[in-house]
Amino acid sequence: MPRPDRSRSEELVEYRRIISVDVPRTFHFSECAAFGPEARKEYAANLTDVLVAAVERSAAVHYYQGLNSVAAAALLAKGKDEAQVFVDAFLRVHGAPFCAATLQETQAVLGLVARLVQLLDPSLAELVDSDPVLAQYTSALGPLMTWHTHGSESAKEASIWLKELSSRHPLAAVYVAAAEVIGQRTPLRRAMTASSMEARCAAYGLIGKRPERPAPADVLPLVDEWMARLPPRDLLLAAPDHTRRELTKVVSLWLPPASVPDIWSPATARPVVAMTDASLARDAKREWSSEELKEARARVAGSALSARALLAVERALNPSSAAPEPRSAAPGSVSKAAAVSVGLLLAIALLLVWGGAGDVSRAVGALMTRLGCQGEPDCASGKAALAYTVKAAARVWDSLSGSAAGAVGT
Structure with a gap:
């Protein structure tokens, strides 16, 4: 030194x-x-x-x-x-x-x-x-x-x-x-x-x-x-x-x-x-x-x-470690993810009826951001907003299902 x-x-x-x-x-x-x-x-x-x-x-x-x-x-x-x-x-x-x-x-x-x-x-x-x-x-x-x-x-x-x-x-x-x-x-x-x-x-x-x-x-x-x-x-x-x-x-x-x-x-x-x-x-x-x-x-x-x-x-x-095998998501966890996704679709449908397309895309974008998903630009029409929400629901499903599987496998 x-x-x-x-x-x-x-x-x-x-x-x-x-x-x-x-x-x-x-x-x-x-x-x-x-x-x-x-x-x-x-x-x-x-x-x-x-x-x-x-x-x-x-x-x-x-x-x-x-x-x-x-x-x-x-x-x-x-x-x-x-x-x-x-x-x-x-x-x-x-x-x-x-x-x-x-x-x-x-x-x-x-x-x-x-x-x-x-x-x-x-x-x-x-x-x-x-x-x-x-x-x-x-x-x-x-x-x-x-x-x-x-x-x-x-x-x-x-x-x-x-x-x-x-x-x-x-x-x-x-x-x-x-x-x-x-x-x-x-x-x-x-x-x-x-x-x-x-x-x-x-x-x-x-x-x-x-x-x-x-x-x-x-x-x-x-x-x-x-x-x-x-x-x-x-x-x-x-x-x-x-x-x-x-x-x-x-x-x-x-x-x-x-x-x-x-x-x-x-x-x-x-x-x-x-x-x-x-x-x-x-x-x-x-x-x-x-x-x-x-x-x-x-x-x-x-x-x-x-x-x-x-x-x-x-x-x-650590190839010889005793770390547990990751298990697939429990049926209850997947059902919960499905329920949340269906609820999201219903909420989006109500927004489409009573709100504008921009409100829908912003609301879904905010939710997807909280879930760690990548947002998309505001939609200019109701048709574009509907297509966006279907895609959003699929991403939310993947996010929730993946989170549930990861939690069970940890």
Whole structure:
């Protein structure tokens, strides 16, 4: 951790000492088991060289524990020279929040995980109000800082994470961490409702001891869907003011997706390493009007996932979990939906008799908006209003039937 009372040269001496402690602990990949004495020595020397060179490259870069796993996976997958280019670019772009002079940027990114979980699954709001609990018991910080490399059994598996996340926005790891949390929603909710603090801590402790980690193929399709549904820039703009202020310091987080370089490829990573902060920030807008912030918050307000979608996340990330099968809607629930739809049609018929076409379309549009359906323009004639109301009734039927099925399946 950087200290204001130390010079840069003193910091580098301390970082070399920490690296010398971390490198012997970075033989956890299965490929390392086949190393003989000379191969182990060469691997340790190369990993040390890559880490020291990356930290010495810029006074703005500070070593953090976890970077050793990222560098080791790249070293085993790409060799020393290309691993050096990748790690240097990683610290400029995707890993920038974690190598700053203070932990404030890291804490702010972890706060984004909490906010994203809260948006996608409001039932976990009580949990995500406490960032330390989120970090300690759901392993959200590990995927963020090591890109799952520390939890991977082999460098081959870890390199898949590196390659896939390198081609995405720097905040993709936040969405991965959120998926990890939501994938554990059943044990988390069980822990939240435990009768005693001892039972609650025991339930939380089990979450960190999962027998298997999710594979990239399980998580990344969810991440891509969520990033399209709730873009990284909107997530940043909708964050609390103090979080957004801290993260404006990290230029790479504000890059539009099209401007994010694929740092896994040496051809695109090398120019990133040579970039000045000004050139990197050219496409990264970081000043926003109050109206733009308000619009972003409005866009993310309705991003919660349905009960069925949340169940699908649990199953994708926990194939052996005992999550219940979704049941079809009970007959009584469907009958209720049918009764409401018939009642709606009768009400619309009365409005057509005693009211104008515009009144009908506005009334139905307001009701559909409350039900989460998409409204349509006012109808200009009674015939158009009647066609609109029939379509509205069908949508209301679908909405109510789907809600009933989701409630029963939850």
